[in-house]
Each structure stands twice: as structure tokens, then as C-alpha cells.
Amino acid sequence: MSTATLAAARPGTTPIEAVAPDPAPPTHAPAAARHPDEIYAPDVVRVLREDGTLDPATDPGLSLDEVLALYRGMVRVRMLDKRLETLQRQGRIGFHIGSLGEEATILGSAAALRSSDWIFPCYREFGAALWRGMSLQRYLDNMFGNANDLAKGRQMPDHYGSRAAKFGSVSSPIGTQITQAVGFAWAAKLRKDDVVALSYFGEGATSSNEFHNGLNFAGVFKIPVVLLCRNNGWAISVPSERQTASPGFAAKGVAYGVPGVRCDGNDLFAVVKATRDAVERAARGEGATLVECMTYRLSGHSTSDDPKAYRPDAGLEPWRRKDPLARLRHHLDVRRVWSDAEQKALEAEVEAELRGVVAEAEKTPPPSLDSMFDDVFAELPWHLAEQRAELRKGPRAKAHGH
Amino acid sequence: MPQMNMVQAINDALRFEMRRDDRVIVLGEDVGKVGGVFRVTQGLFDEFGDDRVIDTPLSEGGIIGTAIGMALYGLVPVPEIQFADFIFPAYDQIVSELAKYRYRSGGEYPCKLVIRTPVGGGIRGGHYHSQSPEAQFIHVAGLKVVCPSNPADAKGLLLASIRDPDPVLFFEPKRIYRAAKGEVPEGDHVVPLSKAAIVRPGEHVTIVTYGAMLYEALDASNHAASQGIDCEVIDLRTLWPLDIDTVIASVKKTGRVVVVHEAPKSCGLGGEIVALINEKAFLHLEAPPARVTGWDTPFPYTLENEYLPLSHRILPAIVETARY
Numbered sequence: 017m018s019t020a021t022l023a024a025a026r027p028g029t030t031p032i033e034a035v036a037p038d039p040a041p042p043t044h045a046p047a048a049a050r051h052p053d054e055i056y057a058p059d060v061v062r063v064l065r066e067d068g069t070l071d072p073a074t075d076p077g078l079s080l081d082e083v084l085a086l087y088r089g090m091v092r093v094r095m096l097d098k099r100l101e102t103l104q105r106q107g108r109i110g111f112h113i114g115s116l117g118e119e120a121t122i123l124g125s126a127a128a129l130r131s132s133d134w135i136f137p138c139y140r141e142f143g144a145a146l147w148r149g150m151s152l153q154r155y156l157d158n159m160f161g162n163a164n165d166l167a168k169g170r171q172m173p174d175h176y177g178s179r180a181a182k183f184g185s186v187s188s189p190i191g192t193q194i195t196q197a198v199g200f201a202w203a204a205k206l207r208k209d210d211v212v213a214l215s216y217f218g219e220g221a222t223s224s225n226e227f228h229n230g231l232n233f234a235g236v237f238k239i240p241v242v243l244l245c246r247n248n249g250w251a252i253s254v255p256s257e258r259q260t261a262s263p264g265f266a267a268k269g270v271a272y273g274v275p276g277v278r279c280d281g282n283d284l285f286a287v288v289k290a291t292r293d294a295v296e297r298a299a300r301g302e303g304a305t306l307v308e309c310m311t312y313r314l315s316g317h318s319t320s321d322d323p324k325a326y327r328p329d330a331g332l333e334p335w336r337r338k339d340p341l342a343r344l345r346h347h348l349d350v351r352r353v354w355s356d357a358e359q360k361a362l363e364a365e366v367e368a369e370l371r372g373v374v375a376e377a378e379k380t381p382p383p384s385l386d387s388m389f390d391d392v393f394a395e396l397p398w399h400l401a402e403q404r405a406e407l408r409k410g411p412r413a414k415a416h417g418h
Numbered sequence: 419m420p421q422m423n424m425v426q427a428i429n430d431a432l433r434f435e436m437r438r439d440d441r442v443i444v445l446g447e448d449v450g451k452v453g454g455v456f457r458v459t460q461g462l463f464d465e466f467g468d469d470r471v472i473d474t475p476l477s478e479g480g481i482i483g484t485a486i487g488m489a490l491y492g493l494v495p496v497p498e499i500q501f502a503d504f505i506f507p508a509y510d511q512i513v514s515e516l517a518k519y520r521y522r523s524g525g526e527y528p529c530k531l532v533i534r535t536p537v538g539g540g541i542r543g544g545h546y547h548s549q550s551p552e553a554q555f556i557h558v559a560g561l562k563v564v565c566p567s568n569p570a571d572a573k574g575l576l577l578a579s580i581r582d583p584d585p586v587l588f589f590e591p592k593r594i595y596r597a598a599k600g601e602v603p604e605g606d607h608v609v610p611l612s613k614a615a616i617v618r619p620g621e622h623v624t625i626v627t628y629g630a631m632l633y634e635a636l637d638a639s640n641h642a643a644s645q646g647i648d649c650e651v652i653d654l655r656t657l658w659p660l661d662i663d664t665v666i667a668s669v670k671k672t673g674r675v676v677v678v679h680e681a682p683k684s685c686g687l688g689g690e691i692v693a694l695i696n697e698k699a700f701l702h703l704e705a706p707p708a709r710v711t712g713w714d715t716p717f718p719y720t721l722e723n724e725y726l727p728l729s730h731r732i733l734p735a736i737v738e739t740a741r742y
Contacts (some may be wrong), residue, residue, distance in 0.1 A: 136487075165524070166523070166524050166526055167523060167524045167526075168524035168525075170521060170522055170524065171522050175522070177523045177526050177527055178526065179526045179527065184490070184527070185519060185522055185523040185526065185527050187514060187515060187518070187522065189510055189514045189515070192483065192510065192511060192514060192515050194483075195479065195480055195483025195484050195486075195487065195511070196484070196486050196487040196490065196515070197487060198483070199483060199484030199486060199487020199488045199489075199490075199491075200487035200488065200490055200491045201487070202487065202488060203487065203488040203492070203493045206443070206469050206470075206488075206493070207491075207493075213487075225479050225510075226479065229477050229479050229480030229483055229484075230480070230483070232475055232477065232480065233474070233475060233477075233480050233484050236475055390525075391520045391521045391524065391525045392520075392521050392559050392560050393520075393560065393562070393583075393584045393659075394520070394528065394582075394584055395583075397612070397659035398659060398662055399659055399662075
């Protein structure tokens with residue numbers, strides 16, 4: 017049974033807001049893995065309560081400045097997502113793969129890393145790249161595939177990498193980054209460097225060879241790595257219950273000797289707590305942790321996807337009520353540290369920033385013709401030199417379209 | 419200079435480079451205590467310990483995936499795939515990741531490692547211990563492919579491969595692991611990549627080959643000489659990017675060419691070499707370029723000597739090309 021039908025078949029589900037006191041007992045069968053009530057399972061790390069306060073037993077102790085910075089970051093990411101979707105609909109960029117609903121998982125985990133740590137991303141974590149210091153301009157340059165794109169216009173949008181941000185190179189094949197993160201952290205361990213690597217992947221990737229390889233090597237060699245599963249419920253159109261018969265994804269670590277932890281992926285504080293614990297554990301030399309962030313993909317897989325073809329919009333309501341941004345805002349309101357005026361100012365600031373970077377990226381020319389042949393090898397071999405000369409001679413293609 | 423076989427020469431190269439550069443590490447199945455199923459890494463575990471000579475779980479995808487991560491960190495991994503036939507679980511990591519890292523990241527993330535793997539038939543190994551998949555890697559932009567034919571080259575090409583900035587597939591022809599013997603320079607010894615060797619100079623027919631089939635081509639050339647045909651035998655050594663200048667200069671001299679490899683015929687490296695000769699030396703040709711290769715069948719067990727392009731099949735091709 018798909019998540020959508022399951023959610024739709026349970027119209028009388030008690031609204032989460034009405035469930036009190038915390039923790040509420042799970043009100044659904046295990047097969048309802050994708051219902052938000054799953055977060056009330058006793059093993060799931062939660063911090064942010066329905067009333068907007070934090071559970072002192074699990075509170076990671078972020079300072080107010082840190083919380084506000086993360087809130088601002090999440091607002092920026094959500095506005096950026098919306099703008100990129102619009103640009104794609106307008107035909108100005110070719111593609112975008114967004115993070116609507118997953119902002120707490122992405123920003124919270126990135127914020128839990130130390131500056132010495134590295135990220136081996138999937139393709140949905142631009143929020144983490146920006147948090148780690150990749151400039152918004154460079155990100156937009158990648159979305160337009162222009163001459164300033166760090167990937168030199170060689171990859172589709174949302175496929176970039178930034179050494180300065182300690183953020184690896186994005187590729188499309190599923191799960192390949194998992195073993196690479198393990199190898200990277202393994203090298204750090206062999207060199208006795210205090211470095212932890214974090215790999216992002218969706219729950220769909222837990223079905224891949226590389227998930228098995230990565231967990232297995234990480235377990236055997238006690239690698240300082242955090243394997244972070246963004247369980248967002250969907251691998252394009254296939255619901256999470258089609259990826260495994262296991263009760264959740266964190267449980268998969270057991271067979272590899274890698275502890276698994278589940279957290280409420282729409283609770284910024286829970287994500288920080290679970291990830292930070294895993295990073296600290298790795299840094300202490302205790303090895304890898306599999307962290308499952310239980311979140312939900314509120315958008316389609318990408319701008320090329322039409323989710324209405326496989327899940328009714330109404331089924332998303334329980335998850336919209338768990339919107340990580342709204343929950344964090346509620347927390348700020350309860351603490352009386354954020355106002356509507358500040359919200360307005362923030363949105364205006366981000367809006368102005370977006371206008372500027374989009375305009376700049378759009379007017380930047382495409383990469384040079386010759387650049388197509390660079391970086392295949394460190395030096396240009398004879399056959400590529402010949403082919404470059406052939407291309408230079410023409411004829412030229414009509415457009416370098418987005 | 420000491421006499422060595424291929425196994426000893428490759429071992430010598432690994433040991434030399436691991437002593438010189440502590441970033442070089444070896445990982446793979448059975449490479450540690452036992453020294454590899456062909457004993458190529460013998461003794462390295464005792465000298466360098468299990469932080470640098472690592473017995474891994476039995477997973478080629480895991481070996482190459484983690485080696486890529488190590489390379490991105492700044493180590494220089496030299497993973498071993500026990501037989502080239504077993505490289506395919508790692509094909510995605512090699513093709514989609516390793517080969518593309520430098521390019522796809524705009525140069526942000528060069529990713530360099532050397533994958534060593536025994537290749538080819540002639541050891542009664544059947545389908546899964548005999549194949550020659552080099553063309554499947556040559557076809558991928560971003561990979562260099564090397565295949566030595568003798569101990570001195572094996573050492574020199576492996577040291578060049580480890581020091582090269584690009585990823586290298588280093589195919590070791592297992593049929594001649596112990597059969598090919600020769601003097602190997604002590605200490606540092608580099609044979610540059612993309613430089614072929616003219617093993618036998620000649621005037622009438624050019625034979626282009628590599629790896630274990632070099633010896634079959636030389637044997638056929640000796641027989642051809644008794645019929646008055648003087649062959650020039652080129653050992654490519656680096657399969658890609660290949661030494662086009664040496665090949666074309668020879669073909670321009672002889673006007674006749676036979677390409678020999680164990681790998682299947684269709685879309686094999688021989689087809690590419692013939693196409694390049696047609697593009698660059700068409701008007702010098704006196705005869706159609708010939709290919710003597712493995713057949714387009716899976717590699718057979720009992721009939722392996724009928725599959726391999728051995729001397730008895732190369733000789734008629736030489737004669738036919740010479741007399742065309």
C-alpha cells in the first residue's frame with residue numbers, strides 16, 4: 017500500500033496538534049512508515065515539542081544565534097527552491113531538484129558538522145552546500161551552466177562540488193557517494209587526522225549496492241563516517257515501503273555492526289542532536305553511525321516530475337502540518353525572539369539577494385568551446401587535441417540552450 | 419641487473435613506490451597476508467603493515483568506491499581486482515565516478531588511482547578468469563589503460579602509472595606472469611606512458627599488439643621471416659591514449675598492417691587502430707589492414723587455444739597481407 021493511499025484511507029487520524037502529552041503512542045500499524053505519527057515511536061530522537069518548547073532531555077543546546085542563523089538559512093533555502101522552480105517553469109533553467117519539506121534535515125545535519133568535516137552529497141542538498149560556505153552566486157551559476165559554474169557547465173543543474181565548502185562533487189548515480197565517503201574518512205583515519213565525513217542519501221539508495229558496500233566497509237574498519245539517510249518517503253514515484261521490509265531504515269545498520277538512530281527529520285533540533293552525536297562518536301574513534309532522518313518530500317522528485325500521477329495532494333496534509341519551517345517558527349514565537357517585521361525584512365533581503373544572483377548568472381556567458389576538452393585528463397592528449405581542432409573548425413550548433 | 423618475472427617486477431615496483439611515497443596504499447581481496455592469489459603483493463603486508471596493505475571484504479564495488487574516497491582525500495590507492503573478469507561490480511564506480519571526477523567537478527576534484535588487475539586467457543580459466551575487457555574502459559573518457567608485456571616494462575609502466583595524474587587501469591597479462599622473464603633495472607625505473615616500443619624492426623608488414631600476444635606475434639614473425647617477410651612488431655604498452663605516431667610512422671613505411679589482440683574482434687581496440695590508420699595513412703596502404711583477435715564469443719574453456727589469436731593464426735594473416 018502506498019503512503020498516499022494509506023494516508024488517504026485514514027481521514028480520521030488525530031491531528032498531531034491534538035496529541036498530548038508527549039510522547040504520544042503510535043496510532044498506526046508498522047506498515048504506515050510514511051505517516052508522520054511514526055516519529056512517536058519510542059526510539060525516535062525528538063526535541064521540538066508540539067507546544068514549541070524543547071525537550072531538555074535531548075536538547076542539543078544550540079545558542080539563540082545558532083537557531084536564528086539556521087532559521088534564516090531554512091527560509092533562504094525555501095525561497096530559493098521556489099524561485100528555481102519558477103525559473104524552470106519559465107524555461108530559463110533546465111531543471112531543479114528541490115528540498116521542500118526537508119530543510120530541517122539538510123540544514124540541521126550540515127550545522128552539526130565541525131569545520132574540519134566533509135560532506136559527500138546526494139543531489140538534493142544545496143542547502144548544506146550553502147550552509148558550508150559555497151556562494152549563492154556559484155550555485156546559481158551551476159543552475160545556469162554558465163562560464164563561472166565551478167563544474168564549468170559540464171553537469172546538469174544541481175550537480176556541483178565545492179572544495180572550499182568541503183562539499184563533494186554531486187553525481188546522479190544512486191549511492192556511489194556512500195562508499196566514497198567511507199573511503200575518504202578511512203583515509204583520514206589512516207592519516208590520523210581529525211576528520212569525519214558525512215554522506216547524504218535518500219531511502220531509495222538503501223536498496224543500492226553501494227549502501228551495502230559502504231555500511232559493510234564502515235563497520236569492518238570502524239570508519240569515522242556518518243551515513244545520513246534522508247527518508248523522505250519517495251524515490252521518484254516509489255514509496256519507501258517498496259524499498260525495504262525492514263521496520264525503518266536505521267535498523268539496517270544492525271547487521272553491519274553500525275548503530276542506527278532515527279530522528280524526527282522535520283525537527284531541526286532532533287536532526288542536530290542525532291547528527292552531532294554521530295559526529296562526536298566518529299571523532300572519538302568509535303566508528304560509523306547510520307542516521308535516519310524521518311522527513312517528507314513535499315514537492316515532486318524534481319521539476320521534471322508530476323507527483324499527482326502517483327500520490328493525491330490531499331494525502332500530504334498530515335505532513336504539511338509537520339512543516340519543519342513552520343514548527344521552527346512556532347518555537348521562535350514561543351520564545352518571543354522573532355517577529356513578523358523581522359520575517360518581512362528577512363524575506364525582502366533574500367528576495368533582493370536572489371534577484372541579484374539570478375540576473376548575474378543569467379547574463380554570464382556559456383563556457384568557452386575549448387573548455388569542453390579540458391579536464392578529461394590532466395593534460396590534453398593527441399586524440400582530444402584533434403577533436404578540439406575539428407570542433408573549432410565548425411560548423412557551430414545554433415544555441416547552447418539551458 | 420637482476421632477472422625477474424612479471425610477478426616479481428610488479429612487486430618490486432610496488433615496494434619501491436611504497437617506500438618512496440607513504441601515500442601509496444594497496445587494497446583488495448587476499449592482497450595482504452597471502453600476498454594475492456598470484457603472489458604479486460607478497461611480502462608487502464609484512465613490510466608496510468595492514469594500514470597500507472589492506473585485505474578488504476569481498477566486494478569489488480566496495481574496493482573501488484572506497485579507493486576513490488581515499489584518492490579524494492589525497493592518498494594514492496593501488497587497488498587490486500583479483501581477476502579483470504570480476505571488475506564489473508565496480509564498473510559504475512569506475513565509469514560514472516572515477517573517470518569523470520576531474521571533468522565533472524571542473525577540476526575541483528582530480529581523482530587518481532591505479533587499478534591493477536590480471537587479464538587474458540591461456541591459463542585454463544574459462545569464462546571468468548580469462549577475459550580481456552580493455553576496450554570497455556578505453557571507450558570511457560577519462561581513463562588511461564596500460565598493458566605491459568615484459569618484466570622491465572611492467573615495473574616501469576606501473577611506476578609511471580602511479581605517478582601519473584590520471585586514473586589508470588593497469589592490466590597484467592596473467593598468461594606471462596611467470597613465463598616472461600628478463601632483466602629489470604634496480605631502484606627507480608620509469609617507462610613513460612603513451613610510448614610504444616618497436617620490439618622487432620622490419621620493412622614489410624607492421625604488427626600492432628600488446629600484452630601476452632606479443633610473444634605470439636614475434637613467433638609468427640620469425641616464421642614469416644623464413645618465407646622472406648620482414649615484420650615490424652610494435653608493442654603498444656599503453657593502450658590508451660595510444661602512441662599514434664609510432665603506429666602511423668611504421669604503417670607509412672610498410673604499407674601493410676596486422677593488429678593482434680585477445681579481446682573479441684567487434685568494437686575491439688583493433689577496430690579503432692584500423693580506423694585511425696585509415697584516417698591518417700590511407701594512401702600509404704598496400705593491403706587491407708587485418709585483425710587477428712579473439713572471437714566474438716564468450717571465452718571458452720576447453721577450446722581456449724582455438725579462441726586465442728596464437729601464432730598459427732597470425733602467420734597466415736601476415737602472409738596474406740604481405741602478398742595482397
